[in-house]
Amino acid sequence: MIATSPLVRCAETARLLALQADKVEVVELDELRPGSDMDGLLQWTARQARKHDRIAWVGHAPDVNRLTAALIGRRQRRDPFCEGGGGGHPFRRPADHRPRGAAMAGDGEGVGC
Numbered sequence: 001m002i003a004t005s006p007l008v009r010c011a012e013t014a015r016l017l018a019l020q021a022d023k024v025e026v027v028e029l030d031e032l033r034p035g036s037d038m039d040g041l042l043q044w045t046a047r048q049a050r051k052h053d054r055i056a057w058v059g060h061a062p063d064v065n066r067l068t069a070a071l072i073g074r075r076q077r078r079d080p081f082c083e084g085g086g087g088g089h090p091f092r093r094p095a096d097h098r099p100r101g102a103a104m105a106g107d108g109e110g111v112g113c
Contacts, residue, residue, distance in 0.1 A: 001025050001048060004058040005032035014058040032059040038066055 002021075004014035006028040018024045031041035041057075048055055057067060 001027065001052045001054070002056045002058060003027050003029050003032060003044070003048075005034070005060060006030065007033065007060070010058045010060065014056075017056065017058070032057060032063075034060045034063060036063065038063070038070060041067065042070060 002014045002018055002024055004010045004026060010032065011026075011028060014026045018026050029041070029044065031037060031044055045055060045057075057064065059067065
């Protein structure tokens with residue numbers, strides 16, 4: 001599953017990513033808009049992790065940096081995305097680590113637009 005901000009650049013990026021994957025659903029989320037509520041996104045992600053082995057987020061810097069930091073248990077991320085750029089932050093959640101309520105299963109990745 002790919003969750004994306006509904007804003008144009010991110011939505012286009014998510015669709016391009018989906019073209020490279022087999023049977024991947026793209027969902028637009030207001031929680032990925034710039035300045036949105038991080039806790040709402042993490043709660044949504046925890047619910048989706050029960051149904052999906054892999055989830056990707058396509059959002060905006062600096063929010064995607066904070067999301068990545070929250071998922072790996074850090075307060076801040078020191079490798080911010082440059083404006084207009086993108087990047088991936090793959091992670092694997094250890095079985096006993098559930099940062100900030102995110103019950104992730106398998107791998108995840110965040111992309112900044």
